[in-house]
Amino acid sequence: MSPKESSIAPVEQPFIDGCHQGVLRLQRCTRCHRHQFYPRLVCGYCWARDLEWVSASGKGRIASFTVVRLAVSPAHEAPYVVALVDLEEGPRMMSRVTDCDPESVQIGAQVKVAFAETSDGAPLPVFEPDND
Amino acid sequence: MMGSLRGKVAIVGAADTAVGKVPEMSATELCVDAILRAVADAGLKKGDIDGLVTCNSMSQPMLYHAEAIAEYLQIFPRYCIAAGAGGGTTFSILHHAASAIATGMAETIVIAMADSLRSGLTREQAMLMQSSTGHPRFEQPYGPTVPAYYALIAQAHMAEYGTREEHFAEVAVACRAHAARNPAAQMRDPITVDDVLNSRMIADPLHLLDCSLVSDGGAAIVLTSAERARDFPHDPVYLLGVGEGHIHEHISQAHSLTTSAAREAGARAYDMAGLGPSDMDFAQLYDCFTPTVLVELEDLGFCRKGEGGDFLTSEGIGPTGALPVNTHGGMLSHSHPGNPGSMFALTESVHQLRHDAGKRQVSDAKVGLLHAQGGIMSSHTTLILGREAG
Numbered sequence: 109m110s111p112k113e114s115s116i117a118p119v120e121q122p123f124i125d126g127c128h129q130g131v132l133r134l135q136r137c138t139r140c141h142r143h144q145f146y147p148r149l150v151c152g153y154c155w156a157r158d159l160e161w162v163s164a165s166g167k168g169r170i171a172s173f174t175v176v177r178l179a180v181s182p183a184h185e186a187p188y189v190v191a192l193v194d195l196e197e198g199p200r201m202m203s204r205v206t207d208c209d210p211e212s213v214q215i216g217a218q219v220k221v222a223f224a225e226t227s228d229g230a231p232l233p234v235f236e237p238d239n240d
Numbered sequence: 241m242m243g244s245l246r247g248k249v250a251i252v253g254a255a256d257t258a259v260g261k262v263p264e265m266s267a268t269e270l271c272v273d274a275i276l277r278a279v280a281d282a283g284l285k286k287g288d289i290d291g292l293v294t295c296n297s298m299s300q301p302m303l304y305h306a307e308a309i310a311e312y313l314q315i316f317p318r319y320c321i322a323a324g325a326g327g328g329t330t331f332s333i334l335h336h337a338a339s340a341i342a343t344g345m346a347e348t349i350v351i352a353m354a355d356s357l358r359s360g361l362t363r364e365q366a367m368l369m370q371s372s373t374g375h376p377r378f379e380q381p382y383g384p385t386v387p388a389y390y391a392l393i394a395q396a397h398m399a400e401y402g403t404r405e406e407h408f409a410e411v412a413v414a415c416r417a418h419a420a421r422n423p424a425a426q427m428r429d430p431i432t433v434d435d436v437l438n439s440r441m442i443a444d445p446l447h448l449l450d451c452s453l454v455s456d457g458g459a460a461i462v463l464t465s466a467e468r469a470r471d472f473p474h475d476p477v478y479l480l481g482v483g484e485g486h487i488h489e490h491i492s493q494a495h496s497l498t499t500s501a502a503r504e505a506g507a508r509a510y511d512m513a514g515l516g517p518s519d520m521d522f523a524q525l526y527d528c529f530t531p532t533v534l535v536e537l538e539d540l541g542f543c544r545k546g547e548g549g550d551f552l553t554s555e556g557i558g559p560t561g562a563l564p565v566n567t568h569g570g571m572l573s574h575s576h577p578g579n580p581g582s583m584f585a586l587t588e589s590v591h592q593l594r595h596d597a598g599k600r601q602v603s604d605a606k607v608g609l610l611h612a613q614g615g616i617m618s619s620h621t622t623l624i625l626g627r628e629a630g
């Protein structure tokens with residue numbers, strides 16, 4: 109459930125380092141102050157190149173999800189929940205919703221980040237129900 | 241200064257190969273077969289083609305696909321290009337080919353696509369095809385399948401507008417009803433909404449019958465200038481409008497899950513044609529999965545945003561519906577050999593506008609809209625075709 113570490117681009121390295129440390133990191137533009145995901149050389153909003161890395165709160169909301177009943181690869185065991193999560197800071201990312209009954213997942217639900225171990229790479233950010 | 245492409249080019253030849261399970265022919269041979277048939281349909285000969293546009297195949301990929309096909313056929317075009325793959329490519333290359341004719345790059349262009357997804361893929365190629373969609377680092381590790389990407393769109397639409405699984409199922413039922421009238425279609429036995437809902441769940445809320453087919457097959461058309469178009473055996477079919485919209489590649493980067501760049505593509509095509517949704521006698525809407533048709537009905541203005549479900553149940557898109565959609569059966573029931581999938585919507589539209597579509601002929605069809613998208617609602621092109629140039 110993880111890409112090879114060897115293929116990490118320099119611009120992605122701080123994100124991967126964060127995953128090893130259990131921290132979800134985002135880029136923030138020093139000119140327009142917006143956060144973006146995935147990591148890029150340039151701010152997608154204003155094209156400034158001066159981006160800084162910040163720690164995200166790890167909290168978000170489920171924008172959409174699906175329960176995959178038929179996996180295509182033996183690396184994944186169905187059923188599992190693939191979701192799009194809107195982070196508190198603004199960016200949206202694809203992830204998994206774990207540690208819950210797939211039938212209980214709902215759009216709009218609050219979730220918080222967790223890190224799933226992988227066999228061949230950095231821990232992968234996934235999300236769990238946030239009942240706080 | 242170049243004006244609009246409206247009425248400048250016409251389709252004068254169109255043909256499909258056999259579709260469905262065609263193990264006796266490779267993707268290359270299907271492509272060649274489609275070209276030979278379309279050129280014959282146009283009443284042309286080997287030396288008459290000076291432009292060739294193809295799309296690479298998954299089962300027999302080639303570095304220089306269009307050159308390879310031209311070489312195979314021993315034709316020597318002055319305009320020759322293989323377009324990047326993806327379901328939207330089919331119509332965007334018609335946009336490019338029309339521009340090439342209008343600017344004098346070529347006079348008679350064949351657009352041909354074929355693939356052999358049912359019979360021609362190795363296990364490794366099939367796995368690669370499934371896993372090649374999505375961002376390699378930020379999407380693929382989570383195990384999204386191709387149906388799952390579209391399921392994310394469907395779920396969002398359901399949550400935002402109260403759309404139900406039954407609404408998506410109506411799309412599959414209507415496409416099958418059209419296919420029942422098409423002897424060439426891969427799946428022709430009528431189905432009901434219950435059949436769709438009772439078929440195996442693949443990725444909630446998409447059932448097996450919400451998913452398009454896996455097929456072998458190909459199709460080709462011959463495009464030329466409107467001035468020459470009257471000199472061919474069949475009634476020409478004119479390009480009246482074309483427009484594209486491109487907002488994202490990855491679904492996690494889409495500006496909206498429920499409104500697509502079909503809105504921009506459609507607006508540009510309507511603007512060029514000077515026509516609107518109510519002028520369309522039929523539509524061919526990209527149906528890799530049923531929710532795309534519902535979203536496209538809304539984004540292309542056939543109903544208001546959020547009312548696609550109502551439109552499907554109260555107006556209808558089947559053979560007797562207010563707007564017949566995918567009159568050949570679509571990729572849900574006619575065939576879906578991958579990237580060439582919407583070529584059959586194009587050749588079908590040519591038959592509808594020539595008035596030779598047999599049992600599935602839309603009465604007195606004058607104008608039709610075609611829409612295709614590639615990626616995950618990523619690359620959108622709308623075409624408006626008509627019987628008259630102006």
Ligand SMILES: [Zn+2]
Nearest residue numbers: 137140151154
């Ligand atoms: Zn910025």
